[in-house]
Amino acid sequence: METFDTILDWMVMHQVRLMQLSILYQAQAQQELDETEAEIGDIAAAVAAYIASVGGLRLDDARGAAFIQTQVQRMRAARNEGFVVAFNRLSASLGQAQAYEAQFYTATLRAMGQTVQPSTIVSGTVNVMGDTLDQWQERLLNNDMQRLKMGLNLGVRLGENEAALRARLLGQSALGGIGGAVEATRRELDTLVRTATDVFADLARVQIDTGNGLQGREVYVAILDSRTTKLCAGYHGKTFEVGRGPRPPLHWYCRSTRVPLVGERTPSLPSYREWLNRLSARDQDEVLGPRQGASFRAGTLAVEGFREPAWRGLDLKRLAERERHVFEAAGMDVPFQ
Numbered sequence: 001m002e003t004f005d006t007i008l009d010w011m012v013m014h015q016v017r018l019m020q021l022s023i024l025y026q027a028q029a030q031q032e033l034d035e036t037e038a039e040i041g042d043i044a045a046a047v048a049a050y051i052a053s054v055g056g057l058r059l060d061d062a063r064g065a066a067f068i069q070t071q072v073q074r075m076r077a078a079r080n081e082g083f084v085v086a087f088n089r090l091s092a093s094l095g096q097a098q099a100y101e102a103q104f105y106t107a108t109l110r111a112m113g114q115t116v117q118p119s120t121i122v123s124g125t126v127n128v129m130g131d132t133l134d135q136w137q138e139r140l141l142n143n144d145m146q147r148l149k150m151g152l153n154l155g156v157r158l159g160e161n162e163a164a165l166r167a168r169l170l171g172q173s174a175l176g177g178i179g180g181a182v183e184a185t186r187r188e189l190d191t192l193v194r195t196a197t198d199v200f201a202d203l204a205r206v207q208i209d210t211g212n213g214l215q216g217r218e219v220y221v222a223i224l225d226s227r228t229t230k231l232c233a234g235y236h237g238k239t240f241e242v243g244r245g246p247r248p249p250l251h252w253y254c255r256s257t258r259v260p261l262v263g264e265r266t267p268s269l270p271s272y273r274e275w276l277n278r279l280s281a282r283d284q285d286e287v288l289g290p291r292q293g294a295s296f297r298a299g300t301l302a303v304e305g306f307r308e309p310a311w312r313g314l315d316l317k318r319l320a321e322r323e324r325h326v327f328e329a330a331g332m333d334v335p336f337q
Contacts, residue, residue, distance in 0.1 A: 001113040002329060004262040005278075010108060010326055011259045012221060012275065016287050017319050018097075019255065022197035024313030025093045026190050032086035033185070039078040040148070040169055040182075043071050047152065048162035056159045068156060075152070076145050083144075087137040090193060094126075094133075094200040100316050101204035103335055104323060109208070110330035112262055116212050126203060128196045129252065136192055144185040151181040191252050198249040205258075206247070214242050217266075218258040224272045226304055232256045237269050273303050286322075 050067055051057060057064040102118055109116040125132055131139070148169060155165040171180025208214075217239045222232035231250055239261065240246070248256040261267070276284055276296060285293035288301070289309025295301035317336040320327075327334045 001262065002111045004259075004267050007108060007112060007262060008221065008259050008267075008269070009275075009279070010323075011257050012223070013279075013283060013287075014104065014323065015223075015255060015257045017314055017322065018197055018201055019194065019308070020311045020314035021097060021316070021319060022194045023311050024315055025090060025097075025197060026193040027313055028093065029086040029090045029193060030186060030189060032089060033079075033082045033182075033189070035085075036078045036082035037170055037182070040075060041166055043075050043152075044155075044165040044169055045162045047071055047156060048160065048165050051156065051159055052161075057156055068152070072145075072149050072152065075148055079144055079148070080141060083137050083141045086189075087133055090196075091133055094196060096316060097197060098200040098204045100320065100335060101201040102208055103332070104326065105205045105208050107327045107330035107332050109214075109260065110332065111326065112260060114214070116208065116214070118208070126200060128192065128199050129249075133196070140185065140188050140192070143188065144182070147181040147184060195249050195252050195254065198254060202247055202249070206243075209242050216242050217261045218242060218245075219261055219267070219269070220246065220248075220256065221259050221269065222256040227253075227255075229254075239266055276303065 047068065050064070054061075054064065057068075106116050106118045128136060151168045152165070155168050158164075160168065167180065169181050171178050171183050218241075219237065219239050220232075220235040222228050222236040224233060224236060228236075229251055232248070232254065235246055235250075235256070238245075240258070242260075247258065248254050250256065270278070276287065279287070281293065281297065284296060287293070287309075288296055288303075289311075292301055292309060296303065314322075320335045320337070324334045324337075
């Protein structure tokens with residue numbers, strides 16, 4: 001049977017990897033939205049050309065207002081299609097992550113000595129911070145269109161040329177849309193995907209617990225650095241019966257998790273620095289990034305001011321490979337191998 005410290009390390013590192021997985025999912029969903037930006041650029045060009053042809057639009061120009069309304073409708077149709085494809089892809093990815101989580105959590109519990117069967121994960125309506133993915137899709141689309149419409153109308157009133165209008169709507173493409181109306185949409189999508197990945201993963205754990213009628217206790221574990229909320233810091237180290245108490249994510253970008261307890265003794269949790277110190281150099285680099293990992297080992301990194309490294313994302317196959325030791329400890333096959 002593995003010790004609590006081992007299980008803790010597995011679960012916290014797994015939480016770090018779920019963050020990396022969510023980055024991949026966000027990038028994939030964003031790619032689908034990016035496909036619509038060519039159409040937005042064409043609309044900016046058409047509007048700029050129209051403004052130039054009529055010498056500027058007046059507020060009482062009914063023909064001009066009708067033309068702009070047509071372009072807004074054209075823009076909404078393009079963005080709606082992009083959101084539909086993006087969220088369909090996201091939903092499928094989250095379902096795959098949920099299935100993997102059931103395997104990982106089963107392996108963790110078996111390595112603890114518990115007799116656990118991998119329950120069938122029930123796919124259904126999942127609420128992410130109060131709304132379903134379909135509801136979030138509609139909300140993000142409406143927010144996006146409000147910003148694009150406002151940007152387009154302002155550009156028209158200012159009589160902007162094509163380059164200025166494109167920049168107002170799309171920002172600097174080389175910098176990820178910074179400065180444009182779509183920039184806020186990128187942030188909203190990122191926030192949603194990062195949190196939804198945790199929601200779907202935790203639901204798999206709950207279904208494993210329920211399906212196996214598990215009893216016992218779990219400890220709430222938060223990553224205690226400068227980004228930790230007071231809410232999660234307040235729960236850090238507290239124990240709860242399986243099936244009771246708060247379950248992360250408790251807020252957007254929540255990085256907390258619940259770790260099953262081994263034995264009856266409530267353990268003393270390590271500080272963030274102490275936890276990092278007992279990781280291998282490879283795991284330290286995964287958590288902090290290679291440059292910050294080297295600084296940490298040299299004693300020059302203030303982890304209290306930690307900021308997330310520039311992760312590129314992690315797919316399920318590579319995630320399973322990095323967690324091979326968990327499945328091997330449980331006597332289970334490593335997924336995707």
